[in-house]
Amino acid sequence: MRMDFRLSEDWDEDFADMATVEETDLRYYVAQGDVVLGTDQTDLSADWGWIPLVDFALALREIADALSESEGSETFEFTESEATLQFDRVGDKVVITSSYRPGEVTVPFSDFRKQVDEFARRLDKELLQRHPELGLNPDYQRLKLSRSH
Amino acid sequence: MRAWQFQKVPFVFPALILFFGAGCMIPIAYGQGVTLNVRQQVVLTRWALRHIQQRHWPDSPAQGAGKFAVGITEESLREMINEAVANGRPRENTHGRPGEIYEYDFGRPIGTTINGSPASRLRVVISTRGQVVTAFPF
Numbered sequence: 001m002r003m004d005f006r007l008s009e010d011w012d013e014d015f016a017d018m019a020t021v022e023e024t025d026l027r028y029y030v031a032q033g034d035v036v037l038g039t040d041q042t043d044l045s046a047d048w049g050w051i052p053l054v055d056f057a058l059a060l061r062e063i064a065d066a067l068s069e070s071e072g073s074e075t076f077e078f079t080e081s082e083a084t085l086q087f088d089r090v091g092d093k094v095v096i097t098s099s100y101r102p103g104e105v106t107v108p109f110s111d112f113r114k115q116v117d118e119f120a121r122r123l124d125k126e127l128l129q130r131h132p133e134l135g136l137n138p139d140y141q142r143l144k145l146s147r148s149h
Numbered sequence: 150m151r152a153w154q155f156q157k158v159p160f161v162f163p164a165l166i167l168f169f170g171a172g173c174m175i176p177i178a179y180g181q182g183v184t185l186n187v188r189q190q191v192v193l194t195r196w197a198l199r200h201i202q203q204r205h206w207p208d209s210p211a212q213g214a215g216k217f218a219v220g221i222t223e224e225s226l227r228e229m230i231n232e233a234v235a236n237g238r239p240r241e242n243t244h245g246r247p248g249e250i251y252e253y254d255f256g257r258p259i260g261t262t263i264n265g266s267p268a269s270r271l272r273v274v275i276s277t278r279g280q281v282v283t284a285f286p287f
Contacts, residue, residue, distance in 0.1 A: 024247050024276045028283060048213030059244035077243050080204050080214045081263045082287035100263065
């Protein structure tokens with residue numbers, strides 16, 4: 001399974017001081033881009049350019065946490081549409097489907113967990129490289145994108 | 150005397166509305182500490198308006214986002230948001246996002262979904278400060 005992101009180029013023009021951006025802005029307006037998600041056979045990517053990637057990383061981490069405890073289903077709601085991603089834990093696997101593309105992706109839960117954590121770590125690293133002042137932002141720090149699991 | 154009585158009406162009438170209207174205002178709290186008043190209008194900042202226009206206006210090129218129908222204006226958007234917040238179904242925002250979500254079905258098309266189908270519902274996200282974060286048809 002591939003889980004990756006592509007940061008859009010123009011979202012940061014609206015934020016003069018990344019050190020003071022608040023949590024709601026971080027989860028709705030900052031670090032927008034595409035989500036790459038799928039396998040060689042199935043593509044569930046959301047390549048709309050506006051996905052708030054910090055929010056996506058945090059939400060998927062919460063989903064992985066919830067699914068780590070027991071079988072069940074979790075739904076990710078995109079911030080600007082009715083589109084959803086569905087995550088179903090079945091035994092030691094996670095089945096991922098979407099409301100906007102056909103097909104499903106089945107992946108061992110351990111791989112899913114690892115990919116989710118890697119996604120957040122890579123995003124954190126890239127954002128801090130682009131905007132070191134985020135390191136001074138208390139709301140961004142509190143979200144702990146690069147937490148160790 | 151007659152003139153005085155007529156001049157008094159414009160003052161007394163709004164005062165009565167304020168007096169009796171205040172009794173109808175019922176504070177309601179929904180999760181995460183946001184307290185909204187069912188009669189209170191939420192705040193639509195210039196920033197949020199611009200965000201909604203960029204993503205959800207009829208001529209917006211943004212893909213994968215619900216669109217308002219042609220003819221939407223800033224004023225009609227404000228009216229729809231206020232109606233949705235006053236009458237819609239509230240729920241906590243999902244997966245740790247701050248704020249609340251209000252969803253309301255207008256019973257008529259107000260725009261289109263991401264696949265171009267008619268949309269009659271409005272989803273409004275309200276921050277913990279009572280400000281609109283985003284709003285879109287679905």
